[in-house]
Amino acid sequence: MPPIRDVMPAFELFQPATVADTLGILDRHGADAWIMAGGMDTFDWLKDRIARPKVVVDLSAVTELRGIKDAGGGIEIGAMTTLTEVANNGLVQERFPLLAQAALLVASPQIRNQGTAGGNVSQDARCWYYRAGWPCYRAGGNICYADTPTSVNREHAIFDADRCVAVNPSDTAPALIALDASMVVKTGGQDRVIPAEEFFVGPGVDITRLTMLMPGDLLTAIRIPATWAGKAHYFEKVRDRQVWDFPLVNIASAMNVSGSTIADSRMVVNGVAARPYRLTAVEAAIKGKARDKATADMAAEIAVRGAAPLRHNAYKIPLVKALVKRAIRGDAEWTS
């Protein structure tokens, strides 16, 4: 079958108005159904004719999935809230500037106007071999085209690769894990609240998906507890272009600093593994340490332990180190 791109194949379109209707449709159609939020990931799959769902469930009319509300000092973000709304929301900016910043650095203004909070964390890998429709591990095949002696894999994984070396491309995902957020997932009336960290899966566990969402599951909301509100936040994204680019590496860090001591922290980098990569060893090592250059240098070394670079992405190791140092440094004057 000759490849042809940029023409959507036919599918049945549902545009439910409520969560209940959505769940009903998902239940009826099971694995045949494709959930579309802002469409920023979906349209690529459809137009390339690689994904051929029988049914597309467009969530744009489900108004109850939109909006940001206060939740006991934390917030709850509806899955269909646009990234622009997340970035501009007063509550988010005040309590979780880390998330506001992450949302603001996603792609371009047009994409942020259309793309959603739920879609940004649920989006699929952007490995250009996988997205070309090649039959790789992630596509259900038995090969990784991105990890061969000749592949061009500058944007691929340095951590936890298991056959597949694709990375999670999300900017908001590491921010949410750093803020200890949870995902509210509904399946036919059943509610599950999953810690953001567990929401993402690596290729060892499931090589064909980036999140634990299975057919029939609907991500409805993201809850962020008050725990890290008002603490020291840091987000930085390194990319080739300053608009409309995925991260080469990004970092999200929330730190509870008392005096000059790091009482506690959560630090996550993305663009380095198939799931946002939480630096638990760094968090443990800097706990109780002074927030200074020595701690930053130590943390940087710990952060990259176990990194296994590919032909074109060894730079991600020093880049992760640099970003860890910068996250610990924050606005301070010293440089590395």
Place this chain on the structure above:
Amino acid sequence: MDFLTWARSPWGDTIATHISWSLFWAALVGGLLFLLGHGGYMLFSQHRRRDPAEVDRMEAEHKGLPAKIERHGIVARMFHWIMAASMLTLLLTAFLPIVGIQFAWVQWHWIAGMLLTVSILFHIVHATFFMDFWSIWVGPKDIPEMKIEMMREMGREDLAGPRPGKYPLGNRLYHLAVVVAGLVVIASGVLMMWRIRNSITVRNPYIMSDLAWSFTYVAHGLMGVGFVGLVIAHIYFALRPEKLWITKAMVFGFITRREYLEFHDPERWAQENKPGPKVA
């Protein structure tokens, strides 16, 4: 039913990527059905063994035999159990994710596979140079034995006819199946080491063409599900009461003089006038 999963190569060619996992279910169900069928038959059939009087007579005749006859030396037993452990690990790591129990299985799988490969290589050398190499193989001369063994399997243990040497024919046929499936699965599995990152090979999926890989994966899958059936049958027979003496021998290494005389043909597996137990 589609027996293979197909994909389109980057050049648009149709290539097979795997066997269809429904074949795994078929092997599992087939193995279990055989188990039920055979078990049921054995339960209800009249199962006769060699006449105890005859065995008594033989025992009297063969006074020179030691009380315990070594059937499997320590090295052979270690090989068997290492192989068994690696095979079980391979099957579990391969098929648990398919039935929905998801975990990071690849590393366990390839390590077990390497262990299996090394143990098989050892076994080949060991069996060739240190064991009775031909005792395990099957040939045309075994046809009479096969006929009578079939009858015995049907419960006619009392019939006269050739008795096995060291290895009963079923044992040897099973070994043959395992040799074929094992070598294929190992050869394909070793090639597949170049498709993943590990500490032994340098990952390079381009050592073979897309088509050659198709064959490799399909062969690996077919033999893999084949092993599901083979292993079920093996464990089943190992646990059957009338075969338990063999299983015990695989654990402890020896059989009794009486078991030797009851189940073997001393002409084909001579143990008399031997200077003590031979290690092998």
Place this chain on the structure above:
Amino acid sequence: MADSKPPYKLIGQNYTTPDLVAKVTGKARYAEDFRADGMVFVKLLLSPRPHARVVSVDASAALAMPGVHGILRASDFPAPPPPPGAPPRPAGAPGAPAPPAGAAPAGAPPAGGVAAPVAGAPVAAQSGAQRATPATAAANTTAAPPAGPPLAAEIALTDEPLYEGEPILAVCADSEELAADAIEKIHIEFEPLPFVIDPLESLRPGGPNGRTEGNVFAAPNMKTLKWTAADMAMIDQGKFPSGAEAIDNLSIGDIEKGFKEADLIIERDHQQQTTPHMPLESRTAMAFWKNGKLYLHGSTQSVARTVAALAGWVGIKQDELVLISEYTGGGFGSKIPGAQTMAIPALMSKKLQGRPVMMRISREEETYIGRTRPGYTGWVKMGFKKDGRVTAIDAFLIEQSGPYRRQGDNATTANLASLCYQVPNMRFRGISVATNTPPPTSQRAPGGLQAGVLFEPMISEAARKLGVDEVAIRKLNGPSGQAVFGLLPPLPPGAPVPANRPRQKVTSAFINEALDKGAAMFNWEERKKRSGQRVGSKITGVAVATGAYTAGSIGVDGLCIVQPDGKLIIHQGIGNLGTHSLSDTARVIAEMVNMPWEQCEVVWGDTSKGLPWSSIQAGSQTTYAHTRANYATGMDLRKKIQEIAAKDMGGKPEDYDMANAKVFRKGAPGGRSMTFGKVAERAIQLGGVYDGHEVPKELNAMTKGAAASLVGMGLMGVARDNLPRDGQTYSFLAAFAEVEVDVETGVYTIVDYLGVADVGTVMHPHSLGGQIHGGGIQGIGHVRSQKLVYDPHYGAALAKRLHHNKPPTMLDIPLKMEWAAVELPDPSNPIGAKGIGEPSIGGGGAVIMCALAAAVGDGVLRRTPVHPEMIATALANGGKPTYEPLTSFI
């Protein structure tokens, strides 16, 4: 000829161009916006393989689908004309380096020659390669004996795809969805053939050839060239083998003597990427046939100059074609005469008895078929005296030439170096290696952008090492006045060496003035002190660079009518690719007859409306060519108005002057006068030369046809540009920039940019600023992020979408960008104007490379695009590059 700035009323003023309102309100209709009753759609089946032969096609299942109307294959196309390699192309002075690349697609007036109607050769016109410089064409003739039969020319569909994504067939159906479904039902079998992505792999002994005919382009077609094992061993160590065998050779002076005289020698390996053109509008086309004529809505840079090319591709006579292209969403050289693929809907429509057929080209398809700028792998050595004077340049540049023909950007790069640095001793060696990647053609300053990015950082490095100011070193080496330049091909063996082998000269060069003006505006002396200073994690880099490119051709026509209603209608064969030259040059006629612009109309973009012969909208030719042509036309019109006035009102024609659409006696605007409307009526009565019944014989056939269609409509002004020119016209740019480099992450920000242009008379300030900045930004994009990436194992494109091949975005350019012009008229043009589209890009790209080097050190960055990690990891490595130095398409 203008020596000082004449008091123009329109020229040099900002105004609202006639296409502007339609563009900003969305009313402008591009090819894709047209609809017609019964219109059907085609989709293309693209080759999944980088090189293969189509063995069989079974489309029966597709054709059996209701609503599927047919398929088109390569065999449905008219036989392509003989490839241009066969007859030697016209050259200017023997061996004279030509206007660089993009300057002159086939049929463009050869250097100093006469304009001729495009000579058939549509394929030639489409490809960049056919306008290989005469110098290199000559070089090729001496390089190798003819080898094998002529190469087959590229046509829009093929049965031997030479790159992944090359169209094999087209399917026509009621809708695109149906056509796509039908394509998926086609069974197609290929015989795989060897392919190559990285040119160095093709030069490896035993390495694959990109074509069955060979692996390198050598006149008149191809040959096989393999380097030695020793050469390849050097490559494997990351060093370019500068002594390896080349195909193209050009030189001037004595290279060894030049290096002997040098006090400082700098040597560099170099890698530049191939980039797709990526105009915003893809090469979509819609076609139908009516009364034996083909009507085609297409996207082209040049309207008049697309007719012959398109007629050739379709296999019809030029007068059987009506081309409509009023708006074009950019081309950057990839649509100089439109696109070959425009023939697909035309021929499909013909098969369907004229039914309208729309072919929309998607972004991914555009990446494949939309042409590229060839990347280089190469090596350069430069020698300098203590004062900064360049004594010698030795350059070896391999270009990724695509599968069809020699592109020749590398030779242009060398010629530009000989112009910009006025170097007495220079050698160029080059190889155009066939790669199974999308075919190159001219891309905005072909060879010019690469020249800036390649040579300018070495000039800055020399200045730093010698303690010479970076502006001063450029003034010391730069051309001025009618500077001589160009490299020469080797003489045939045994031939006597002539005393003075002719080289080229420019019509004007005011780069020193641009540097002075820019240095003052940029506050260079103060700001250069900041260069290399670190604050926090950021280092500042401040730099200057220059760029040059061809900026004008001659010999085209102008045509206008003063109508009885008093309006001046100016007909332009120029395409509307967004540069405003279409109307900017029209204003010259209005200026000549002192006509208020509000009473003028410009007619363009539809060949049924009577369009005169024009230059191509490429090579930055249009402003120069059409200010001259319209000057001649304006003078013709003026003379005829004066003659009619004299006939009716007495006296001699030269007694009359004109203003506000009236003609009157000189010095008496309030006295007796005739309106232009009246003049037009009189012209119709008079007939002959006045209303177009008689036109000059020297006009191009297209202009004659246009004039014939407008006979009797009013007073016709029509003329060919017969004005003299001594030399080649080049424009120059001095660019200044400041960057900030974060040494921890390698991320860099361009803080400030200034472009100062030597473009002669400024025609339209807003437009000029747009070109100076637009070119600068495109150069910035080349240095920062734009690229094509290939998987070498499958020969498949990986960077197929805009977010993969990464043209620059709003936040990748400085918030503050300035521009200026030196405003010294070119003496060879009565209006004094020169082109700017291309001179603006090389300086823009070069100055960012120079500024980065100023910040992070010389020699750190030797390949483009400059990704942040190239900076960060090299700095962490003591300034030694850590990236792969010679690999292409990564």
